[in-house]
Amino acid sequence: MKKSCVPFSPLAVALVVGLGVTATGGLARARPLTVEDGLHPIGPPLTALHTKVTNADWIVAWLLKPNRLRLNQHMSKLRITAAEARAVAAHLYSGPPPTAPAVPWKGGDARKGEQLFVARGCRGCHTIGATVPPEWTRAPDLAGIGIKLRGDWLFNWIKSPRTYNPDTAMPQVTLNDDEIRNLVAFLLSHREGAAVVAKVVKRITGTTT
């Protein structure tokens, strides 16, 4: 397969190459993906998503409506059916229950977190609610992060991004646990897109979550 220069999410590649989604929405056996598969090193790893993402419904909505959940994202629009999206989401979200984080992550002060977000340089790479992709960074916009990420994962991520993704471009910022808790509280308060997820789920299943 020809290497792609187009910003292409590994998930899109996984759909085509690795997971082998069948016409009926079933999944063929996955194999590890390599650069030879055409992976562009932009998308984050999709490792243990059940420890990162709040629920599989968010993944389904992301697969079907990426541009509604994040206005300035780089993910290619996928041509998949709702049944395929649900099968892929179920596959990505499977795994043993995550273990409790070593450090409590709740109880932060969102206002102090907002100040830290500016003072500690997060805003140098991340926007929150921007509508056009920034030219200077591949860092994701963080609007709606509160409906996407689990708080414990977020705490661990800010504390040590490379533990989850050794190749990440996100720097390790020196912060104490209280400061990280404040950032977590601030980021989790951004719940934009909840209505999009609810609408997608309702359309697919006829029920609300």
Ligand code: HEC
């Ligand atoms: C040098 C640029 C840079 C800086 C500074 C930076 N980040 Fe990031 N961040 C990234 C990139 C790039 C990613 C995408 C993940 C990857 O590539 O592994 C990311 C990912 C994230 C994510 C996960 C988003 C998602 O949807 O999965 C969060 C949350 C986050 N950063 C928060 C922060 C916070 C809080 C700070 C400040 C303490 C910060 N970042 C500073 C570049 C940066």
